[in-house]
Amino acid sequence: MVDRSAIGRSFSPVHASVEPGRLRYFFNTLGERNPIYRDAEAAKAAGYAAIPIPPTYLFCLEMMDAEKPFEFLEALQIDLARVLHGEQRFSYHAPVVVGDTLTFRSQVSDVVDKKAGALTIVNVATEVTNQHGHKVAEAVRSIIIRN
């Protein structure tokens, strides 16, 4: 079982590229028709350097380009089949657009037992920087483990 000794554990940084084809596939999956996301000219007219990513896509980029997408689960010996996503938070500091390359650095920020140990909540905080070294976003995912 994961306990509070895991707080502060960090994982391999993930370097991810915002590729137009993969992003289009994401939009097609979701039936996205917003011209800002579908047409580079519309995105530029709206003030973006290129097509911007949608609000949850940072989560996907990190998983797609990670060598081991479930590294933190493996490192903490958490069974994937016992895991549910409890909460997800993003704070955004600058737009991320097609062509950007991002670095994700994650660490365990909290571990809490719930329901007399029947559930454990693990929070993983991620800082996202771009190719210019600017912090573009922070994310926190909260994972529920069914013990």
Added chain:
Amino acid sequence: MSLQAKNIAVGDRIVNKTFPPISRHTLALYCGASGDHNPIHVDLDFAKKAGFDDVFAHGMLVMAYLGQALTDAVAPGAIRSFSTRFAAITQLGTQLTCEGDVAELFEAMGEKRVRLSLTAKNEKGEIKLAGEAVIAV
């Protein structure tokens, strides 16, 4: 696309979109498109072994639909934060309605901001995701 502070009042519904039912095909596509290859969302045998009756939607797929409804109403670059709690598992066939109401108008970091209270509900009105977004206006 761009919200004007003077035209917004607490209680206004700014976000409102209904999506097609979530199919197995959607889950398979999202598995690839998102990089989240957790088999629990696409492999019935794995889901059953884990104690579920069937595969179910990725929470982040539902949050992506909520995000789409949000950016139908506001520019992606105006979103300062976006957070959700995954209140209940979203089953196959669910037809999501995503809504967002103005909860607060305030100023921070030298700009006017709006706090939106967000939900994603199924066709029976049961809340699957609840959260909020802060938008610069």
